[in-house]
Amino acid sequence: MEIKEHYSLKEHHTFKIPVQARYFAEARTADEILELSRHPAFRSQEKLVLGSGSNVFFTKNFEGLVIKIAIPGIEITKRQDGYAIIRAGAGVNWQELVDWSLQQNFAGLENLSMIPGTVGASPIQNIGAYGIELKDVCEGLEAMDLESGEIREFTAEECRFGYRNSIFKNELRGRYAILAVSLKVSDLSAPGVTYRPTASYGDLKTKLEAMDPKTLSPRLVSETVSEIRRTKLPNSTLLGNAGSFFKNPVLAEERAKQLIKEHPQVPWFKDSQGIKISAGWLIEQCGWKGKRVGNTGCYEKQALVIVNYGAATAKEILAFAYNVQSSVRETFGIELAPEVNII
Numbered sequence: 353m354e355i356k357e358h359y360s361l362k363e364h365h366t367f368k369i370p371v372q373a374r375y376f377a378e379a380r381t382a383d384e385i386l387e388l389s390r391h392p393a394f395r396s397q398e399k400l401v402l403g404s405g406s407n408v409f410f411t412k413n414f415e416g417l418v419i420k421i422a423i424p425g426i427e428i429t430k431r432q433d434g435y436a437i438i439r440a441g442a443g444v445n446w447q448e449l450v451d452w453s454l455q456q457n458f459a460g461l462e463n464l465s466m467i468p469g470t471v472g473a474s475p476i477q478n479i480g481a482y483g484i485e486l487k488d489v490c491e492g493l494e495a496m497d498l499e500s501g502e503i504r505e506f507t508a509e510e511c512r513f514g515y516r517n518s519i520f521k522n523e524l525r526g527r528y529a530i531l532a533v534s535l536k537v538s539d540l541s542a543p544g545v546t547y548r549p550t551a552s553y554g555d556l557k558t559k560l561e562a563m564d565p566k567t568l569s570p571r572l573v574s575e576t577v578s579e580i581r582r583t584k585l586p587n588s589t590l591l592g593n594a595g596s597f598f599k600n601p602v603l604a605e606e607r608a609k610q611l612i613k614e615h616p617q618v619p620w621f622k623d624s625q626g627i628k629i630s631a632g633w634l635i636e637q638c639g640w641k642g643k644r645v646g647n648t649g650c651y652e653k654q655a656l657v658i659v660n661y662g663a664a665t666a667k668e669i670l671a672f673a674y675n676v677q678s679s680v681r682e683t684f685g686i687e688l689a690p691e692v693n694i695i
């Protein structure tokens with residue numbers, strides 16, 4: 353395994369900020385991760401596990417070791433009673449897994465189509481889109497403790513998934529490298545299993561309701577989700593970004609009711625923890641949608657996405673994000689929390 357020094361990370365994260373890693377290695381197996389974590393040269397070095405870099409915001413050079421996870425492989429580990437368990441290596445591209453599951457005639461991942469990134473990162477923030485979150489399909493995962501080298505299995509419950517959250521963003525932040533994730537999906541080839549799409553969310557609901565229900569299939573839902581996403585989100589290869597910069601704020605019911613009364617147009621969704629308010633809408637109301645300041649700004653079609661027009665520095669983006677956050681606080685009294693991992 354090659355270990356690179358003073359290595360540019362620009363092509364390893366979608367925000368495209370010119371930063372370097374002191375050391376960088378790509379691990380294709382658990383043994384390679386173990387080798388890196390036990391290597392005397394890196395024992396005391398800070399380590400950062402990286403997937404495709406689509407949810408990170410590097411504010412400076414990383415002075416330790418970046419371990420890019422490239423563990424391949426997708427397999428079916430169980431198939432019974434109308435469902436299947438898929439186990440995928442942490443380095444598998446998420447969309448590749450979605451496409452593979454559609455080819456197998458499985459249902460469950462289609463609403464999560466076109467989310468950039470790797471399988472290994474999907475539990476970190478409990479990826480979600482169009483009414484489905486990873487927690488709805490996750491059976492469990494295997495991860496390596498970067499301190500002891502031990503491999504531990506986590507059940508979905510032990511991952512403590514929440515809205516864009518998990519144990520890996522809290523108590524166990526930075527401690528484990530996820531090696532593989534197991535997902536439970538419906539097996540539409542099994543006798544008696546019919547497809548029940550999740551079509552409760554915004555634009556997807558509208559589009560699917562306009563279709564003949566008999567024609568709905570996971571592939572059609574996947575294509576519809578992809579079509580919607582293409583119209584709303586920037587292509588990271590052309591315009592640097594890390595998706596939603598902020599999370600949708602979740603308000604207590606009383607506070608949310610008051611906001612909805614004052615602003616009946618605000619998009620909101622009920623959540624197990626309260627009422628989720630559209631952060632994109634709040635930002636847009638403050639006049640930031642499509643606004644450019646120097647080399648950064650809010651994307652013209654989705655205010656929640658902060659973009660790098662090419663030459664943005666981390667300092668510029670941080671200052672911009674801070675101003676967005678401040679104006680939402682001043683206008684609505686709501687604190688926006690970052691969704692991206694600020695490093």
Ligand SMILES: Cc1cc2nc3c(=O)[nH]c(=O)nc-3n(C[C@H](O)[C@H](O)[C@H](O)COP(=O)(O)OP(=O)(O)OC[C@H]3O[C@@H](n4cnc5c(N)ncnc54)[C@H](O)[C@@H]3O)c2cc1C
Binds near residue numbers: 407594596
């Ligand atoms: C255009 C765009 C649209 C997006 N849309 C959505 C969306 O709809 N829904 C959504 O939830 N997210 C969305 N995201 C965010 C992003 O796609 C997800 O968070 C994705 O899971 C990140 O995967 P990654 O491999 O790029 O992770 P990275 O950015 O490389 O890493 C993210 C975090 O996970 C950690 N990590 C990565 N891999 C591992 C591993 N194997 N073991 C342990 N820790 C690890 C990293 O240390 C870091 O803290 C979007 C991003 C972009 C750019």
